[in-house]
Each structure stands twice: as structure tokens, then as C-alpha cells.
Amino acid sequence: MTSTTAGPKTHAAPIGKVFVALLMLTVLEYLYAMTASRLELAFLLLVAGLLAMALTKAVLVAMYFMHVKYEGRWVYFLIVPSLLMATIVVAGAYPDVGRPRSTATPAAGR
């Protein structure tokens, strides 16, 4: 039965290198956030820097630990649509909740 036995092909991920990269990026994130807070860095710069580092870490975990790098395209066919749909839900909610609210009261109708 295919679900109980592993395939014959195995891939040795560069675990040591990925681990060091993840560790360094975590330390870098920590220092960046602390420095940005002390220097009162622009919010966009803070978000851009931190997200870039977090996404790099996430991609490293997905590619090498979850073995996405060694899988076929079928993985992307499963994950990309779900990400897309979730993003659509969030984007749909944004105009109602996420935009700064106007304090102006609507004109009274007759």
C-alpha cells in the first residue's frame, strides 16, 4: 500500500546550513526590531525588513524541511489556490473593517 511505505528516493537536505541560516535570521530579526524601535524607524521600513526575513525563513523551512524542493508540482497546485482564496477573503473584508473610518455622518434623507 503506497500510504504506508516510503518511496525509494530519499533526499538529504542541507540541514546544518539551513539551521544556521534560520538561527542567524532569527537573531537578525530580533536585533532589527529592537534597533528599529530605538531609532523610531518608519513603520513601512520595519514591516518590509521583518517580513523579508520571516518569509525567507518560511521558504527555507518549506523547501528543505518540508521537502517542497523535492516534490512535484502537485504540491503547488494544492497550496497556491488555498493561499489565493484566503487572500481574497481578507481583501474582501478590508474595505469594511481595515480602512480608517470616516467620522462624517451621512446626510439625512427625506
Add this chain to the structure above:
Amino acid sequence: MATIETLPPKRVLATATTGKVGMWVFLATEVMFFTGLIGSYIVFRSGSPPGSYSNLYAPGTPLDGLTETHGVVLTGGGSNAKAVAEAVAKAAGLGPESAEALVEGARHAPQVVQAGLSSDSAESLKAELEKLGGSARVDSLWTSAWPRPYHTEVNPLSIDLTAINTFILICSSVTMVLALQAIQRGQKGKLSLYLLATVLIGGTFLSIQVFEYSKLAIDDFQPVGVSADHHFRPGSSLFASCFFAMTGFHGAHVFAGLLTILCLLVQSLRGVYTAAHHATVEVVGIYWHFVDLVWIVLFTIVYLV
């Protein structure tokens, strides 16, 4: 015409087993689940009105007419904490126990003794507290739409502790990969050892999270800018409910993962897995790394931004 020798080597892909595909289908739903949570957090945060959080008042307090006022903030009780607590009780109209808790709370975060004061009244109260040995300062009112990191007056989250916890969870991912590699080479003993390490390290992550929750919600006396009742709980503010929803659901996933890895460990000790029969280890590993990946994003978005 290209010969076999001149053709580029074909990329060797892993076998798509039923179990693995099933796990990825499950993870696709999990992606939607966590994207929904994180997306809602982003939407709520960007829609939070300016002035929702302040250093001197509880979250959501209307601040009309208070923008020019000052507050006296206690940063330490000094050697005569009892006398300081009595002065705090008198100034803030608190009971003796609440005043003592406030002075004790000033050891880890600045505590507002009294707000809504004129500059002169605030300086006078500050001088009185300092005369008794306490450390105090006069703060003007500042506000924000969302609690920013490192501002302990409004944000009680410990970035230092959570950075260490993030590192711990990454370590557990590494031991899980090593467990899979071990059984792929047929090393049954090492598989059990790495699975045990994963359970222990993952358990440490969860324990630290429980410790963090208990400090936030029960043990520590939080500043009024964090919560009106001085405890950071889901009902304290929108930030608090978002925080507990996201980290709580993640914690539940970690707990489920730990139980599953524990089952793997038992099976491994019974010698169930071999070099040719270990698909379950790989499938559970994929789930565990996903939990790690989600935490990497949560740590950044909830704690650091």
C-alpha cells in the same frame, strides 16, 4: 540529434504517496485557517482608530478633553514599598491590596498611579512618592492605534522570551528532519532518539507558552494601558483577543503535533519503522514543520511589528 549522453540529467522527484498527498491537502486547509486568522489580525489592526491605546488610560477609553493632561507613573517602589503603597492608595483611591499590587507591578513595567492631572499636581504627587523612596516620573499622554512592541505601557509581550522560544521550535524541526534521515538510513535507534528530542524540545516550547500566558493573564500586574483590570486576557482589548486567538490556536496545533510524535516514538521503540517502511514519520514531519513555519510568521507579525 541528441544522444542519451548529451541529454541534461532529469530532476529526480520524491514519490507522491497517498499519505503525503493527504497531509498536503490537510495543510492546504490549514493554510486557509491561519491565513484567515493572520489576515483578520492585519485587517483589525489597520482599521483600529487612532487613540485606541494610550499610556495613561485603559484601551478604548474616550480621550476627549484629556490630551493636555498628565499622569504620574511609578517605575519602582524603592526600599520602603509599604509607605509608597500607602501614598499610592491615598492618591489613586485604591484599596491597600490593589496599591501594593501596583507597587509590586512597577518592578517589571511602569504603573500609572494617577492620570488626568495638571502639570503642577502631577509634579507634586511625583515629589511625594520620591520623598518616600519610590521612583516616579510625570508622563504626558500619548496614544497609538495599536500597541507597539517594546512599549511596555501598552504592550506586555516579552520579545526576549519569545525569540528564545522561536529558536527552540526551530531546533525541534531540525531534530524531526534528523529523525526522518535516520530511518531513511535504517538507523532505528537514532530515529527513537531524535523523536524523543523533538518531543522534549516541542514540550519546552509549549511549556514556555503556558508560562507566558500565566504571567500575562494571572501573575503579573499589567499597566492600565494594557488592561483596565491589570491582567492581559482575551477580553482586555482587541489586541489581546487577537493575540490569544492566534497563539492559542497555534499552541493547540503544537499540542496535537506533540501527541502524534509521541505515538511515533512508541511505534519506533516497538521497531515498527524501517528504511523501507517509514512514510508515517515523513508525513508527521511535514505537519510539524508546518507548525514551525506558521510560528515564524506569527512571531514576526504579532510580536515584532
